Amino acid sequence: MSEDKNQKPDISNAEFDVLDALWDGYPATSADIIARLNSRKAWHEKTIKTLLSRLVKKQVISFEKLQRQYLYTPLIAREDYTKKETASFVSRMFKGKIAPMVAGFANQNSLSRQDVDDLKALIEKWEKNND
Numbered sequence: 001m002s003e004d005k006n007q008k009p010d011i012s013n014a015e016f017d018v019l020d021a022l023w024d025g026y027p028a029t030s031a032d033i034i035a036r037l038n039s040r041k042a043w044h045e046k047t048i049k050t051l052l053s054r055l056v057k058k059q060v061i062s063f064e065k066l067q068r069q070y071l072y073t074p075l076i077a078r079e080d081y082t083k084k085e086t087a088s089f090v091s092r093m094f095k096g097k098i099a100p101m102v103a104g105f106a107n108q109n110s111l112s113r114q115d116v117d118d119l120k121a122l123i124e125k126w127e128k129n130n131d
Contacts, residue, residue, distance in 0.1 A: 009060045009076065017041070018051045019060060023078045027064065027071035 011019065021036040022028055028036075034048050052072060055061045063070040094101045102119065105111050111119075 009058050009081075011055070011058065011060060014047075015051050015055055015058075015060070018048060019055060019074060019081075020078075022061060022072055022074050027073045029069050029071060031069075033072065 017037065017040075018033060021033050021040075024036055025032070030045075030049055030052060033052065034043075034045050037043055037048055052061070052063075056063060056072075060076060061072050061074050063072050065071075090096060090098060090101060102111075105115075
């Protein structure tokens, strides 16, 4: 990928949906991706193919022509994109501080018992690794 590894690709919500469908299994044909997306939302085949083309142009996915079909593969791992997107969001919205974000969720009662347990486990792991 020609992009700097520290920069996340600038992709729209619709492009992300296509990429997310591709992450579910690849390499994948456009027909595979269309089927996955149409189980979630009613998008026209042409729309999805346009979004695939945009993602190729942005070097987020690549393709290989196999006879009369194109096989698409992501060029960025889901985990890498998620980390960069999360860091960008926290930086923009909370000035890089995690605590105000979690406090906001807690104050709105939108944290489940599982969320709290997961956060506690993360904090315990961090404390073990950073003492």
